[in-house]
Amino acid sequence: MLVQALAWLLLTLDAAKGQQETWSHLAYDTDPYLQFRPAFSSSLPLQILIAGVIITLTSVLFIYLLFTAQYHWPLAPLNYVLQMSSVTVLLVSIIATLNVVLSATAKESQQWPFMLSYIAVKVPPLDGYSDAVGWSTVERTTWLLMNATTSGLIQITHIQFLTLLYPSKLESRMIYSMLGPLALLAAIMQLLPIRGSQRLDFVALHIRNVCNGTLSLLFTAAISFWSLVRARQHAWRSSGGVALFGCAALTLALVSTALTFLHIVREADYLWLTGLVWSVVQWQSFLGWWWWVATGSGSGLPRYDDPDYFVRRETRRTLRTRRSGNDITLAEATVEGTATSSGLAGRGLAPGLVNRFYGSLRRGHNRAVGEQALERVSRIRARSRREAAPGTGWGFGSYAFRLRPEEEAQYSDEQSSAQNGLNGEESEQPEIAAPSAVERRAPPKEAQRTTIHPRSSVLWWGPLARWRLQDSTAY
DSSP states (O other): OHHHHHHHHHHHHHHHHHHHHHHHHHOOSSOGGGGGSOOGGGBHHHHHHHHHHHHHHHHHHHHHHHHTHHHHHHHOHHHHHHHHHHHHHHHHHHHHHHHHHHHHHHHHHTSTTOOOOSBOOOSSOOSOSGGGTTOOHHHHHHHHHHHHHHHHHHHHHHHHHHHHHSOSHHHHHHHHHHHHHHHHHHHHTTTGGGGOOHHHHHHHHHHHHHHHHHHHHHHHHHHHHIIIIISHHHHTOSGGGHHHHHHHHHHHHHHHHHHHHHHHHSTTTOTTHHHHHHHHHHHHHHHHHHHHHHHTSSSOOOOTTOTTHHHHHHHHHHHHHHHHHHHHHHHHHHHHHOTTHHHHHHHTHHHHHHHHHHHHHHHHHHHHHHHHHHHHHHHHHHHHHHHHSTTBSSSTTOBTTOOOHHHHHHHHHHHHHHHHHHHTTTSSSOSSOOOOHHHHSOOHHHHHHOOOOOOOSGGGSTHHHHHHHTOOOOO
């Protein structure tokens, strides 16, 4: 009996050992289910983190707009309204998105197994999965309408900013006619998923991606052409931090373009990328606007207080007249002296039309920049008078947008005189007279009586103080 028991025990141990060896051969080096796990970019922790980053960027921009309103509003009221509206709508949208994500996470943690999900929450849910539970048609429609409004406002703000860089009527019409329909179409495509058709959603997604990618490329190309060709002498000055604004604006333009195309390729994986692209575009518009202001309202503000400005203008006008006269004489001699001039003229017809079109476009741009500069000077002078007058301005006890009737009349007179001076450019004396020496420089005695208070800010410490004292930018 004992022998039989020992034999059975030995057989059992041999069988267990063989089964263990079999399972060891079937074991995996890694967990086979990990290959089906979504990427970390689609995870809930990263979604919450990026939402917090977007809220921070948008909140800081909103605070900047509030504190720079006293400078932004007098120079470009429409641009300020558009920037403030788009930033406010974007901030509300991101806060609402974060609220929905956290609410869904808290609700999930109250059920078995009382843990948080790894996958990010889709806002709004349009695929019909479990996330769609609790979302009515009205709620999804409202959310998509908010997304369309945010997208449209941000794109329109950027388009309006481009009209400041290219202020002539022809350039503005070209910008609005080319970019306006793309921005409107991209906003409308945000509303099509309401119907719930997969085929329609697929078409709307691709149309929206094409519109956003085209707009991003055109924005980057327009601001690069303006800074590198039209205003390169003024856009890259080292004084006043002008070049710093330019580098920041161009860097954000490239970053927004890269993020836009990344969003087109990996939109399903990066649910949070849309808000990040919008925030980067908003910062690009803000920094680009201050870059435009720092360069002097476009391609260089004419210095009417410079006595040599009018001499240089007359010299350039004389040289331009002589050059055009020589070109006309040379063209007439070529037409009369050669027998093959008709063929050459036929082959050069297209370049001639292009040159004439570009010349008219450039003349219109320069004239519009001059009008823009004169309007800017008038607005700055009107703002200085309002701040000097009691009960006006932006200080305590003052009203920011209040103008007295006599100031309004004086401001309109300055605008009309500036316009008349611009139209009569061929006259010997401009309408806007150069300020006298008394206006440019205070009397020595008065300057001696002025009390200079020491600078206590951090921005006036050490090398920063020397750099700011050497700033030669005239505003």
